[in-house]
Amino acid sequence: MDSTAHAFKDNAHKALGDDQLQEALGNLRHGFTQRRAQARDQLPEFDALRDAARDIKNHTLAHLDLYLERYESKVSEQGGKVHWCATAEDARRTILDICRSVDAKLVTKGKSMVAEEIGLNDYLEANGVTPAETDLGEYIIQLRNEPPSHIIAPAVHLTKAQVEADFRKNHSELPPERSLVEPEALVQEARTMLRQKYLDADVGITGANFLIAETGSSIIVTNEGNGDLTQCLPKVHIVIASLEKVVPTLEDVSIILRVLARSGTGQEFTAYTTFSTGPKREGDLDGPDEYHVVLLDNGRSAMLGSEYQDVLRCIRCGACMNHCPVYHAVGGHAYGWVYPGPIGAVLTPSLIGVEEAGHLPNASTFCGRCEAVCPMRIPLPKMMRHWREKEFERNLTPTAARSGLKLWAFFAKRPALYAMLNRFNARLLRALGGRKGSLRSLPLASGWTDHRDFPAPQGKSFQELWAKRQNGSGATPRTPGA
Amino acid sequence: MSARDQILGAVRRSLKRAAGDGAEETVSARLAEHPRGPVPARAQLPHKEQVALFQEQAEAVQTTVDRLADLSEVPKAVSAYLSSQNLPQSLRVAPDGRLGALPWQAEAPLLEVSTGPARSDDATSLTPVFAAVAETGTLMLRSGPESPVTLNFLPETHIAVVFASQIVGSYEDAWQRFREAGNDSRLPRTVNFITGPSRTGDIEQTILFGAHGPKRLHLLLIDDVP
Numbered sequence: 001m002d003s004t005a006h007a008f009k010d011n012a013h014k015a016l017g018d019d020q021l022q023e024a025l026g027n028l029r030h031g032f033t034q035r036r037a038q039a040r041d042q043l044p045e046f047d048a049l050r051d052a053a054r055d056i057k058n059h060t061l062a063h064l065d066l067y068l069e070r071y072e073s074k075v076s077e078q079g080g081k082v083h084w085c086a087t088a089e090d091a092r093r094t095i096l097d098i099c100r101s102v103d104a105k106l107v108t109k110g111k112s113m114v115a116e117e118i119g120l121n122d123y124l125e126a127n128g129v130t131p132a133e134t135d136l137g138e139y140i141i142q143l144r145n146e147p148p149s150h151i152i153a154p155a156v157h158l159t160k161a162q163v164e165a166d167f168r169k170n171h172s173e174l175p176p177e178r179s180l181v182e183p184e185a186l187v188q189e190a191r192t193m194l195r196q197k198y199l200d201a202d203v204g205i206t207g208a209n210f211l212i213a214e215t216g217s218s219i220i221v222t223n224e225g226n227g228d229l230t231q232c233l234p235k236v237h238i239v240i241a242s243l244e245k246v247v248p249t250l251e252d253v254s255i256i257l258r259v260l261a262r263s264g265t266g267q268e269f270t271a272y273t274t275f276s277t278g279p280k281r282e283g284d285l286d287g288p289d290e291y292h293v294v295l296l297d298n299g300r301s302a303m304l305g306s307e308y309q310d311v312l313r314c315i316r317c318g319a320c321m322n323h324c325p326v327y328h329a330v331g332g333h334a335y336g337w338v339y340p341g342p343i344g345a346v347l348t349p350s351l352i353g354v355e356e357a358g359h360l361p362n363a364s365t366f367c368g369r370c371e372a373v374c375p376m377r378i379p380l381p382k383m384m385r386h387w388r389e390k391e392f393e394r395n396l397t398p399t400a401a402r403s404g405l406k407l408w409a410f411f412a413k414r415p416a417l418y419a420m421l422n423r424f425n426a427r428l429l430r431a432l433g434g435r436k437g438s439l440r441s442l443p444l445a446s447g448w449t450d451h452r453d454f455p456a457p458q459g460k461s462f463q464e465l466w467a468k469r470q471n472g473s474g475a476t477p478r479t480p481g482a
Numbered sequence: 483m484s485a486r487d488q489i490l491g492a493v494r495r496s497l498k499r500a501a502g503d504g505a506e507e508t509v510s511a512r513l514a515e516h517p518r519g520p521v522p523a524r525a526q527l528p529h530k531e532q533v534a535l536f537q538e539q540a541e542a543v544q545t546t547v548d549r550l551a552d553l554s555e556v557p558k559a560v561s562a563y564l565s566s567q568n569l570p571q572s573l574r575v576a577p578d579g580r581l582g583a584l585p586w587q588a589e590a591p592l593l594e595v596s597t598g599p600a601r602s603d604d605a606t607s608l609t610p611v612f613a614a615v616a617e618t619g620t621l622m623l624r625s626g627p628e629s630p631v632t633l634n635f636l637p638e639t640h641i642a643v644v645f646a647s648q649i650v651g652s653y654e655d656a657w658q659r660f661r662e663a664g665n666d667s668r669l670p671r672t673v674n675f676i677t678g679p680s681r682t683g684d685i686e687q688t689i690l691f692g693a694h695g696p697k698r699l700h701l702l703l704i705d706d707v708p
């Protein structure tokens with residue numbers, strides 16, 4: 001996918017003035033946050049599970065080469081094949097070669113962020129293979145020729161009215177007088193349109209939330225069942241996954257699955273969690289004849305052992321963006337590449353370079369909410385700071401932001417002072433924000449608030465509110481990221 | 483150099499792990515012993531309470547549950563359920579010995595029953611499950627000649643037969659059953675964890691059912707534990 005990450009400021013500026021986008025984002029600001037808090041409160045062991053999940057991934061990353069070798073040998077034992085791909089280009093070509101080997105015309109696709117990362121759809125299309133996205137959100141944005149704006153809710157930037165208009169435009173074979181007032185009608189229409197594609201497809205491509213070294217399995221976690229129809233009906237199933245998806249055992253993945261949906265959608269468990277291992281077996285009456293795993297590096301191996309290694313623990317749950325005030329304000333497209341929000345601000349410079357994506361780590365208020373909710377306890381703000389420091393050293397930062405950064409670094413190194421200032425700022429900003437409840441310039445950070453309207457904090461600072469909420473709910477007091 | 487060697491070499495260089503540092507043994511031991519992490523207390527209950535929790539959790543995610551005293555009541559219960567939902571009296575049954583041997587003709591004469599993997603126009607399926615997990619009201623199905631995967635996803639209505647004796651507390655307990663059934667670490671082509679009917683929140687975060695998979699998930703829960 002082509003990046004516009006370098007233009008973050010312009011993108012953000014446009015996003016703030018886009019009324020439809022702002023309306024759509026309104027739904028996001030509360031729904032996900034409330035549901036996650038509920039799911040968390042219903043499971044007393046939630047934080048212990050987060051610690052365990054973090055430890056599992058840390059252990060795996062420290063032995064990644066060995067687990068990948070074990071994983072590969074299990075896949076082969078079960079009749080599947082692993083294709084190692086160092087770059088996006090290698091992965092695209094490998095997938096096209098598999099498609100060509102069975103003369104595929106139509107491929108169905110389950111949702112995969114790695115497929116977005118390598119720009120798979122455009123490539124297949126240019127080479128005579130038609131990709132059909134089957135996740136409802138992905139289907140909608142494919143009709144609109146747009147990238148996803150959220151890692152678990154790709155069409156979250158759209159209103160129902162926009163989806164209805166897109167369906168009317170694209171499903172021109174259906175009677176124009178049909179009613180699409182009820183959202184159920186839109187779901188039913190998409191279901192009908194995609195049904196035939198599942199049955200006609202020659203190849204099904206899915207991503208993987210996890211790979212299991214113990215069994216050689218790939219796992220997808222979905223709510224719609226589209227990924228399952230994508231992988232059980234065609235003759236060939238291709239899984240595209242990046243290196244860091246591997247975990248050791250079925251027990252280990254059980255732990256991580258407990259925090260994944262709760263953090264993301266706020267569900268206790270998603271509707272479908274599917275373990276796929278090799279092609280269909282003797283006697284099976286359905287399932288694919290071939291099972292391929294395209295295993296992608298694309299920069300991950302270089303992140304190991306660096307100050308960004310921890311980000312490889314990410315399970316792409318979306319919690320960090322669901323709780324990010326910057327994401328709430330500008331949506332996902334402003335980030336300009338595949339991964340938006342705090343995870344994108346850290347990951348994107350690693351994957352496509354600080355020259356292109358150096359602005360993204362500035363897209364933060366350093367409020368710490370992302371780290372506080374991340375199920376894998378990834379220190380996202382700290383990593384954004386690393387990038388900012390790097391960018392500063394490289395002299396890529398505009399002068400105005402540079403002095404802001406200097407100031408900011410001064411406070412950041414003095415936590416007590418910073419906390420005090422934060423509290424002070426909340427009050428000051430509220431006063432500055434006036435009745436409108438939003439402001440256009442933020443003391444200490446004018447280099448980037450010049451370009452966006454920042455919601456004025458209501459009441460106490462996040463840290464204060466957070467501490468209060470923790471106490472109020474009877475849980476152990478906890479500071480963000482502790 | 484192959485891409486494989488190149489990638490594994492890059493990983494090793496980044497990790498700076500020395501040869502002979504015992505890492506191989508650590509990894510082998512973890513895979514062989516597959517230790518459990520923290521298991522939620524809610525899953526660790528006497529069996530009767532696990533059955534109740536399973537039903538409660540399943541119903542919380544819009545699965546419907548019908549409790550039966552005996553497997554032989556299944557044909558009648560299926561027929562009655564289909565009538566109650568205004569669905570056609572037609573059923574695609576998994577090629578499972580116990581389900582196939584039920585008195586379909588005698589007990590549900592109106593029901594048109596066929597056996598095999600799902601076809602695109604099958605409206606309702608009936609499948610066995612391998613286990614059921616109380617902590618989140620989750621079914622565990624394993625693919626095989628007696629349980630084709632398409633039955634779990636193509637029809638608009640999925641009915642599953644669950645024995646109370648198949649209900650366990652946690653995901654780990656389910657995997658333990660699976661290993662003890664002689665599978666060890668060898669998985670079939672597909673293991674499905676299913677928790678409620680298909681749903682989507684992709685349009686303005688409104689939850690809607692039957693996005694691609696079944697709109698309805700109905701369980702016939704057989705009380706086979708005294």
Ligand code: SF4
Binds near residue numbers: 374378
């Ligand atoms: S960084 Fe953490 S919160 Fe964000 S998507 Fe990854 S795992 Fe989820």
